[in-house]
Each structure stands twice: as C-alpha cells, then as structure tokens.
Amino acid sequence: MQSTPHRTIVTRHRRLSRIAPYLYFLPALALAVTFSLWPFFKTVVNSLSIVNLSGRIVEFVGLDNFRELSASGNFRDSLRNTFRFTAMFVPANILACLGAALLCYRKRRGTAFNELLFLLPMAVALSSAALIFKAMFNPTIGIVNWILGIDVDWFNDPAMAMFTLVALGVWLDIGLDFVLLLAALRNVPTQLVEAAAMEGANAWRKFFSIQLPMISPTLLFVVCTNVKDAMLISAPVMILTEGGPYRSTQTLVYQMYLEGFKSGNYTLGSTIGVVVFLLSVVMLLLLFRFEKRGVYYA
Amino acid sequence: MTEKLVRKTGPRHRNARIVTDFLLPLVATGFGLIVIFPLLWSFMASFFPIGDFTTWPPRLVPSRIEWDNYARAIKESMLLRFMANSLATAAGGTAIRMTVAILAAFAAAFLSFKGRDFLFIVILSTMLIPSDALLIENYLTIQRFGLLDTWFGIVSIYLLAPTQIFMLRQVFKTIPHEFREAAAIDGCGDIRFLTRIVLPMARPVALALTLQSFTSIWNAYLWPLLVTNTARMRTVQVGITMLGFSESLDFGPTFAAISLVTAPVVIAFMALRKKIVEGVAASGLVG
Numbered sequence: 001m002q003s004t005p006h007r008t009i010v011t012r013h014r015r016l017s018r019i020a021p022y023l024y025f026l027p028a029l030a031l032a033v034t035f036s037l038w039p040f041f042k043t044v045v046n047s048l049s050i051v052n053l054s055g056r057i058v059e060f061v062g063l064d065n066f067r068e069l070s071a072s073g074n075f076r077d078s079l080r081n082t083f084r085f086t087a088m089f090v091p092a093n094i095l096a097c098l099g100a101a102l103l104c105y106r107k108r109r110g111t112a113f114n115e116l117l118f119l120l121p122m123a124v125a126l127s128s129a130a131l132i133f134k135a136m137f138n139p140t141i142g143i144v145n146w147i148l149g150i151d152v153d154w155f156n157d158p159a160m161a162m163f164t165l166v167a168l169g170v171w172l173d174i175g176l177d178f179v180l181l182l183a184a185l186r187n188v189p190t191q192l193v194e195a196a197a198m199e200g201a202n203a204w205r206k207f208f209s210i211q212l213p214m215i216s217p218t219l220l221f222v223v224c225t226n227v228k229d230a231m232l233i234s235a236p237v238m239i240l241t242e243g244g245p246y247r248s249t250q251t252l253v254y255q256m257y258l259e260g261f262k263s264g265n266y267t268l269g270s271t272i273g274v275v276v277f278l279l280s281v282v283m284l285l286l287l288f289r290f291e292k293r294g295v296y297y298a
Numbered sequence: 299m300t301e302k303l304v305r306k307t308g309p310r311h312r313n314a315r316i317v318t319d320f321l322l323p324l325v326a327t328g329f330g331l332i333v334i335f336p337l338l339w340s341f342m343a344s345f346f347p348i349g350d351f352t353t354w355p356p357r358l359v360p361s362r363i364e365w366d367n368y369a370r371a372i373k374e375s376m377l378l379r380f381m382a383n384s385l386a387t388a389a390g391g392t393a394i395r396m397t398v399a400i401l402a403a404f405a406a407a408f409l410s411f412k413g414r415d416f417l418f419i420v421i422l423s424t425m426l427i428p429s430d431a432l433l434i435e436n437y438l439t440i441q442r443f444g445l446l447d448t449w450f451g452i453v454s455i456y457l458l459a460p461t462q463i464f465m466l467r468q469v470f471k472t473i474p475h476e477f478r479e480a481a482a483i484d485g486c487g488d489i490r491f492l493t494r495i496v497l498p499m500a501r502p503v504a505l506a507l508t509l510q511s512f513t514s515i516w517n518a519y520l521w522p523l524l525v526t527n528t529a530r531m532r533t534v535q536v537g538i539t540m541l542g543f544s545e546s547l548d549f550g551p552t553f554a555a556i557s558l559v560t561a562p563v564v565i566a567f568m569a570l571r572k573k574i575v576e577g578v579a580a581s582g583l584v585g
Contacts, residue, residue: 020488021409024401025401027398028398029417029420032458035457037427099329100333108323109323112571117330117334121334121337124563125559131552131556132337132553141351171336228428239519253433256431280431
C-alpha cells in the first residue's frame with residue numbers, strides 16, 4: 001500500500017532526469033526554429049513562389065523569380081553597389097584599424113590616452129553616428145568640405161555618395177577591430193620581435209615576417225566579420241543616403257527592405273533574401289579556403 | 299633588458315629610440331584626434347544656437363552656449379521614453395539571451411544524452427543564416443503573434459546567439475568533469491553546480507559576452523524600426539532619427555539628444571578602457 005506513491009515518485013524522478021538534459025536545450029532550439037530555421041525554409045519556398053500581401057503562397061513558379069531578378073537593372077545596381085561598398089570598406093577599415101593598433105601596441109607614455117581615442121567610436125551608436133556624418137558631409141554648410149578645402153556635393157553626386165558610407169562604416173567599426181588587433185599584436189612573443197631586431201631586421205621586415213603571420217588568425221577573423229557586415233549593410237544607407245542619388249548607394253538588404261516593406265512585394269523581397277544568404281555563404285567558404293593557405297597557427 | 303640592449307648599441311639606435319618613443323605616440327595621438335573629431339564636433343554642435351549651423355566657414359565652437367537645445371530635446375520629443383525602451387529591451391534581451399546561451403552551453407559541455415551533438419549542431423547551424431535575409435518572414439511571424447509594438451517583438455530575433463553559445467561551451471569544457479561529480483556527491487544538483495561553480499569560473503568570458511549582447515541590442519536599428527509603429531515604442535536608435543527637429547536646419551536639439559544618449563556610454567568607456575582591452579583578449583577571440 002505504502003510503496004505505491006513511493007514508486008511513482010521514483011519513476012517520475014527517473015523520467016525527469018531523462019528529460020532534463022533536453023530542457024536545457026529547449027529554449028535555444030525553440031528560438032532557432034522559430035526565428036531562423038523555419039523562416040529560412042519559408043523564405044526559400046517564397047522565393048520559388050508568388051506570395052500575397054499576407055505572406056501566403058499563391059502559386060509555385062520555380063526559378064522564375066530569380067530569372068526576373070537577374071534581368072532587372074534595379075537588382076544589378078544593388079549587387080554592384082554592395083560589392084563596390086565591400087571592396088572599398090574592407091581594405092580601408094583594415095588599414096585604419098591595423099595602423100592604429102601598430103601605433104599603440106607598445107606600451108609607452110600616452111598609450112592609454114591613445115587607446116581611448118581609438119576606442120571611443122565604439123561608444124557611439126550607429127544612428128547617432130549616421131546623423132553626425134550627415135551633418136558633417138552636408139554639401140553647403142558641412143565641415144568636411146571646409147576642412148578639406150573642396151567643394152563636393154557628397155549626397156547628390158552618384159560618384160561620391162558611396163565614400164560617405166565607407167567613411168561612416170570605417171568609423172563605426174574602428175573601435176572593436178582596433179581592440180582585437182591590438183590584443184593580437186600584444187600577444188606576439190616579445191622575444192621573437194627583439195631577436196629579429198638584434199639581427200638587423202627593420203620595421204617593415206619585422207612586421208611582414210613576424211607580426212603579420214602571428215596575428216593572421218585574428219586578422220582573418222576581422223576580415224571575415226568585415227566582409228559579412230559589408231555585404232549586409234543597410235542601416236547606414238537608410239539614414240545617410242536612402243540609397244541615392246540615382247540608386248548609387250542602394251545595397252542588397254536596402255533593396256530588400258524597399259521591396260518588402262515599402263512596396264509590399266514579399267515575393268521579390270524573399271528572393272533577394274535568398275541571394276543575400278547565398279552570397280554570405282559563398283564569401284565565408286572563399287575565406288575558409290584562404291585560411292588553409294594563408295593563416296599561421298602557433 | 300630591452301632598454302639595456304638598446305642603450306649599448308650606437309647612435310643610430312638612439313635616433314630610432316627617439317622616433318619610437320616620442321614620434322610614434324604623437325602620430326598616434328594625431329590620428330586618434332582625427333578619429334574622435336566627429337564626436338567632439340557633435341558635442342560642440344549640441345550647444346549651437348540655430349544660426350551657427352548655417353555660417354560659412356562652419357563653426358567649430360558655438361558663438362554662445364545654447365542650453366535650450368537640451369531642454370527642447372527632452373521636452374519636445376519622447377527622448378526619455380525612447381531611452382527607457384532601449385534600456386528595457388537591451389537589459390531584458392541580454393538577460394534572456396545569456397540565460398538561453400548558458401543553459402544550452404552547459405548541457406552541451408557537461409550532460410550526455412541521446413542526440414546531443416545533433417541538436418547542438420542544429421542550434422549552431424543558425425550561425426550561417428544572416429538575420430537580415432529573414433526580415434520579411436520574421437516580421438510576418440511577429441505580426442501573426444500580435445507582438446508588433448512590444449518589447450518582446452523588438453528583442454525577439456536577438457534572443458538566440460549561436461556564436462556566444464559556442465564560445466561558452468568551449469570555456470565550460472575546460473572545467474574538469476570531476477568537479478561535477480564531486481558536487482553531485484555533496485548533494486549539489488546541476489542547476490546549483492552551474493550557478494555556484496561553472497559560472498564563477500567562466501566569469502571573464504560571460505561578462506564580455508554580456509557586454510557584447512547589451513551593446514548589440516542597444517545599437518540595433520533596422521529590426522526595431524520594422525516592428526514598431528507607434529512613437530512611444532521606438533528605441534533610441536530609431537527615435538533619434540525621427541525627432542522632427544532636423545527639418546529646417548534646426549539641428550541643435552538633435553545634437554543635444556545625441557550627446558545625451560552618447561555621454562553615459564563615453565564615460566563608461568573612459569572608466570572601463572583597461573577592462574575592455576583585457577576583456578577582448580580574454581574572451582578567446584584572439585590568438
């Protein structure tokens with residue numbers, strides 16, 4: 001009589017201990033399915049169909065959307081602009097951050113202050129920075145034209161507007177990438193650098209033969225995140241240039257936003273979404289191939 | 299040791315030392331001042347009376363200090379409400395995100411059960427899918443759940459951070475399993491083992507990830523813009539671009555708002571500079 005409740009407690013306890021591990025995974029799994037895997041599946045299906053305004057599929061059309069997209073000049077502009085931005089932003093950003101890190105990695109008098117200067121842009125949020133840059137690059141009253149002594153119509157000249165986006169992008173990124181490269185440079189064993197100096201290696205030689213190979217894992221990480229972020233750029237475009245002038249700064253994700261949320265064209269929006277996904281995967285694969293050849297692990 | 303070596307060698311090296319010890323830091327400071335110029339200028343501009351924005355050459359310092367910009371930024375816009383929304387979503391979102399990540403990383407590192415590695419890869423696979431590619435479907439999901447214009451809607455897509463889960467698992471794995479067995483013998487369950495032993499041992503990384511989560515939700519722009527329709531639900535990042543002052547070259551209050559939003563973070567960075575530099579090195583991102 002008395003053993004029955006006892007036994008149920010034991011079995012319940014046993015069952016709980018068998019389920020318990022899954023409970024730890026449950027929140028993460030639920031979020032992964034709800035906000036990533038399922039919407040990803042739906043986006044792919046949408047890109048192969050016609051979707052109405054409430055997001056329901058009306059008709060399956062195969063690859064028609066992709067064909068239509070690749071023929072549209074609008075999309076080609078976005079694609080070209082996205083690559084153009086990436087090609088300008090990544091090298092500029094790496095140069096600025098690596099330069100700053102090389103200037104600061106040795107601890108001397110004033111290094112703490114200099115570190116702070118390069119860190120501070122990290123404290124400024126994207127939209128605040130975009131508003132500041134918008135005022136500074138203002139063609140008629142902006143301080144940039146005055147300081148550089150030039151007269152450039154930044155936001156109305158299709159050849160120039162992209163530079164404002166690159167400047168903003170580098171400025172927003174410099175804090176974090178600077179710290180990453182700074183920490184990497186400081187992790188390079190000092191004996192190695194000193195030994196090279198004693199054998200008469202100059203600064204260039206020291207950098208290219210010792211420091212660069214030693215920081216290459218971090219550098220690869222920074223390049224990877226830079227490329228990914230650059231391919232996905234949208235918010236700075238929205239605030240600073242709104243894709244203009246003449247679509248010269250309209251990027252892929254910004255066009256997706258326009259199609260999906262301004263024109264209510266979920267079909268085209270989802271198709272661009274799939275292109276964005278494919279591009280980011282291809283970029284990552286390319287970078288990993290590069291890693292096998294170009295990165296040195298201590 | 300270094301100094302002795304340098305001192306022993308000839309005048310060529312003494313010149314080199316002057317260059318490295320005095321010139322390089324100066325170059326660094328010059329470069330750094332250019333970098334923070336936008337920040338300094340926007341702080342100055344927050345005190346500009348309306349006429350100062352339209353002069354040529356442009357002004358670097360205000361002709362007189364216009365405190366009214368700050369008063370108007372607070373009174374004539376919903377800036378304080380925006381900041382409250384941002385604080386609530388960034389703090390709440392970070393708390394949920396870290397809890398989710400810690401639980402998953404703990405199970406992946408310490409518990410063994412059927413399908414663990416497969417399910418873990420399912421979670422990590424979301425790393426490959428950029429959330430920007432899913433904006434439309436995620437928007438429709440939030441709309442269907444009736445979560446537009448809610449704090450939960452704003453943070454929803456940021457609650458899962460697969461890279462953070464992976465990093466936490468790597469750190470947890472360095473903690474020997476014997477600790478868990480010893481704790482179990484002393485009658486300490488898994489949750490208590492996690493909160494009393496594992497988390498304190500992984501503190502530097504957990505703190506760095508918490509900070510990173512907070513700033514990434516605080517800085518989010520496009521998604522909070524999409525899922526909020528009413529002004530009172532906007533976050534700072536969205537709201538600050540829609541203050542409604544910048545229509546007629548009346549930039550002063552906007553820059554005052556920017557300064558109000560940025561100043562606390564700048565001060566925090568000044569105080570925490572050393573911790574941030576060391577924290578990045580400790581979070582395993584480097585080397």
